[in-house]
Amino acid sequence: MKKTILHIALLTSCLCGVGVRQVKAQQTAAQVFRAAGTPQNPKVTVNWTRYYDYDGLTEICAKLAKAYPDLVKLETIGDSYEGRRIWALTISDFTTGDPERKPAMYIDGNIHSNEIQGSEFALYTAWYLVENFQDNKFIQELLQQKTFYILPIINPDARHNFMHQPNTAQASRSGMIPLDDDGDGLVDEDVPDDLNKDGHITFMRRKSSNGRYVVDPQNPLRLIPAKPDQPGEYELLGYEGLDNDSDGLMNEDPPGYYDPSRDWGWNWQPNYIQPGAYKYPFSVPENRSVKDFVLRHPNIAGAQNYHHNGGMALNAQGAEDQNTFTREDNQVYDLLTRNAQQVIPGYTYSVVYKDLNSAFGGELDWFHGARGIFTFSNELMSPFLQLDRKVASGEEREAEQQELNKMLLLTDAFVEWKPFDHPTLGKIEIGGFKKNFPRAHPGFLLEEDAHRNMAFTVYQAYQLPQLVIQEVNTRKLSNGLTEVTATVANNRILPTHSSQDLKHRIERPDYISLRDSTVVSGMVLESAGANRGKEQKLNPARLEIPNVPGMGSVKVRWIVSATKPNLLVEVDSRKGGVVSQRF
Incomplete structure (x- = not known):
């Protein structure tokens, strides 16, 4: 028995020593078995299970x-x-x-x-x-x-x-521009306050014969509405706070309510x-x-x-x-x-x-x-990621949050109710969810x-636009002219211009250009298989295209005064990028 105790003591001592050395050392890549979909050896190590200010x-x-x-x-x-x-x-x-x-x-x-x-x-x-x-x-x-x-x-x-000042999970959604929300000429004078100085702003409740709530027999941390034939036990008083301006209201004048x-x-x-x-x-x-x-x-x-x-x-x-x-x-x-x-x-x-x-x-x-x-x-x-697929609301949703706190967080998100002497409300109890739950993951x-x-x-x-120049074909014409036809495709779901963009002409058209100074005519063909189109008389070398649809294409044509034209085609789209290719 003594030998066993001695062996355990020696093993514990060795493990503690190893543990100290491991804290100081960095794990090597050889010591890590890579999980699929994660970086093997990141240069910037970040713990993504916590929040940062x-x-x-x-x-x-x-x-x-x-x-x-x-x-x-x-x-x-x-x-x-x-x-x-x-x-x-x-x-x-x-x-x-x-x-x-x-x-x-x-x-x-x-x-x-x-x-x-x-x-x-x-x-x-x-x-x-x-x-x-x-x-x-x-x-x-x-x-x-x-x-x-x-x-x-x-x-x-x-x-x-939100992170560094007393707040609740339901704190104002706004920024920090000061506003007088209750019209009394003062700003930020009635805000939730950590009355019991426990590091959290939670709820206030007090026992009252006129109360509408009773303790949930399934969860003593939670209040539920009393049944019609059941006497109430508690009334809810809102978040911890004081009536600092003596107007009979609490917590109604937070910083910047916009x-x-x-x-x-x-x-x-x-x-x-x-x-x-x-x-x-x-x-x-x-x-x-x-x-x-x-x-x-x-x-x-x-x-x-x-x-x-x-x-x-x-x-x-x-x-x-x-x-x-x-x-x-x-x-x-x-x-x-x-x-x-x-x-x-x-x-x-x-x-x-x-x-x-x-x-x-x-x-x-x-x-x-x-x-x-x-x-x-x-x-x-999504609620699916929490307990089940059910999307609840109101009291039902609050019950689910209590269950998540109990079953998965082991009550870490909740401050148990404790008595407190309020300067105006008298004997109350303070407790409830912390500000890091349930709005935050x-x-x-x-x-x-x-x-x-x-x-x-x-x-x-x-799926943003991905433009490619699919092909460029040439055909000899009379009088030293050459016909150049190019097809530009968009291989992704998003078009280069949304319908809203086209309706209000928010962004300039896309350009398809033939980098050849001998261009004498240019047109946008009506469809990929059509042999007719709309001629662009001004600056025909750079054709203006209203849109390249998602998973679609456009076809353009130039007439150049050359038997061997310069077949460098460029596509320039604000939202579709720039691509060029020589044929």
Whole structure:
């Protein structure tokens, strides 16, 4: 028995020694068995099961740019209201051409203060692409052909405030511009407060014969409505807080109660029609910076905005009176969404005004309506990824959240009820969910959902226009003339111009040029098999093409005054990229 105890003591001592040495050492590539779909030995190591504040995300961005100078460019596109820089990452294979002359995918996150996971999702995409570039042929070809513009945090002040100041999961969605929301001439005087100084702002309740709630017999942490023949035991008093201005209200005057996602210059409405709208379109400085960035990059053909919770892929139809969608555009959205529903279990394809509520002045509406960009706004974390496929609401949804906290988080997301003497309410109890749940993903779901959404945006980028010059044929004519016919195809789902783009002439036409000074005539043929077309008399060497449809083609023809013309053909499209070929 003594020998056994001695052996155990010696083994424990040895293991402890090994453990100390392993903490100090770096694991080598030989010690790692690579899991499919993950980088083997990333240059920038990031734990994607946690959240990072503004400084933390800034550091990750800087490390990526330093580690991959041929794939990543980091720039600031403007400053927030409180002076924080708004970062933009350009991800592309810079050795294969100018990223601004490739079709581009735009991604952003964290427009709302308490919808923080969008930043991690956006930055995970940048990290995944560059860390897998060396070993993944698909990603190599994708970044050779396409560009990603990724803005992880477009509301940096609000992110900083949400993480570092007392807040709740339901904190104001706005930025940090101060507003007097209750009209008493004071700003920010009635905000939720951590009364018991436990590091969390949770709920207040108190026992009352007039209460409408009783303790759930299945879960003592939860209150449920009392039955009609059952006496109530508790009344809910809202979040922890005080009536600082003696107006009889608590928590009603938070910092800056406006909605940055109701500030965009498409179908914008004032606050009395659309609650949350600020002074005028793009009155929020962060949104103006994003708008200016998008206008400087007309190669953006697809976009993705990340929000928080619900498991929905929303398209750009915020209000029912918009006339921005045609059958052709809807077909593109439908094809893209099929992929989302496959790779993100439980996600549903939804239309804002049909499936949620009318929203005027939304970001995704501006992207599609004003810029003609095919845009999705994903509400993240499908209930399917939590406990089951059921999408619940109200009290039923709250019960599911309690079950998730109990069964998968082992009650870590909830602060148990504790007594507290409130200066005006008397003896109360304080407890409830922490601010990191349920709107924010639990850590174990964060990386999985980030990866699935990344895969969806990569698919969108893959389906951006891909133009190829299929063939060029010549035919000798009389009088030293030669007929040159070229066919240009688009091998992807997205057209070079959406119907909204064509309707409002948002972007210039595509150009198909024959680099030969002897061109005397040029025309766009009516169809691939037609032998007639519409002549372009002005500058016939550079033909203007309204659109190259998805999975379609166009045919053009020139007459040149040469028996051996220069057969260098170039296609130049804002959203379809630039390609040239000599025949």
